[in-house]
Amino acid sequence: DGGITQSPKYLFRKEGQNVTLSCEQNLNHDAMYWYRQDPGQGLRLIYYSQIVNDFQKGDIAEGYSVSREKKESFPLTVTSAQKNPTAFYLCASSNRVGEKLFFGSGTQLSVL
Amino acid sequence: KNQVEQSPQSLIILEGKNCTLQCNYTVSPFSNLRWYKQDTGRGPVSLTIMTFSENTKSNGRYTATLDADTKQSSLHITASQLSDSASYICVVAGQAGTALIFGKGTTLSVSS
Numbered sequence A: 001d002g003g004i005t006q007s008p009k010y011l012f013r014k015e016g017q018n019v020t021l022s023c024e025q026n027l028n029h030d031a032m033y034w035y036r037q038d039p040g041q042g043l044r045l046i047y048y049s050q051i052v053n054d055f056q057k058g059d060i061a062e063g064y065s066v067s068r069e070k071k072e073s074f075p076l077t078v079t080s081a082q083k084n085p086t087a088f089y090l091c092a093s094s095n096r097v098g099e100k101l102f103f104g105s106g107t108q109l110s111v112l
Numbered sequence B: 001k002n003q004v005e006q007s008p009q010s011l012i013i014l015e016g017k018n019c020t021l022q023c024n025y026t027v028s029p030f031s032n033l034r035w036y037k038q039d040t041g042r043g044p045v046s047l048t049i050m051t052f053s054e055n056t057k058s059n060g061r062y063t064a065t066l067d068a069d070t071k072q073s074s075l076h077i078t079a080s081q082l083s084d085s086a087s088y089i090c091v092v093a094g095q096a097g098t099a100l101i102f103g104k105g106t107t108l109s110v111s112s
Helices: none
Strands: A004-007 A010-013 A019-025 A031-037 A044-051 A054-057 A064-066 A076-078 A087-094 A107-111 B004-007 B010-014 B019-025 B032-038 B045-051 B056-059 B062-067 B072-077 B086-093 B100-102 B106-111
Touching (some): A010 A019, B072 B086
Parallel strands (some): A010 A107, B010 B106
Antiparallel strands (some): A019 A076, A087 A107, B004 B019, B019 B072, B032 B086, B056 B062
């Protein structure tokens, strides 16, 4: 069954803690993305990757980090520097940058 | 400033009725316009993608129109069903389709 898998579905972060959100795709897509969704707001791009071992900052990269060591995986770390991390995080992929996006089912991150 | 404005913010209709959602944009240069459906707590799913030269595109009961001259798009839903209850997001792609500007979405509720 092809698609994008995000885990966990729900995640809680304590003050000063780093947490990592997982994103795996088996669509053989080159490009992968992380978006943040806040209530009543449009999606905002955090990071994107066009190819393995390469990634670019999006509009709101501060307080986040990513890696792209494998084509199918693009984990997002929310660091303690991100002071307002509570949001719904969406991972997406496309065959190439600019083409149709396929989204995962999202991770809801909350602060304890 | 590149912006995507959607209206109405929310809409309630009876099952079986038709409805039309609006999207106005100021993105320039323009590559394509996309409509997504997002169920609560899930990732968006692509409905249509239209380029500059396309005026209309259908996907089942969903029909999107595009007027690139006036920078307006609409999404028409025919014979609504309870499962159509969701947020509908308009996304405009800038040059080469790389820079995506997301609207805040229209929340549709279909009641029986």
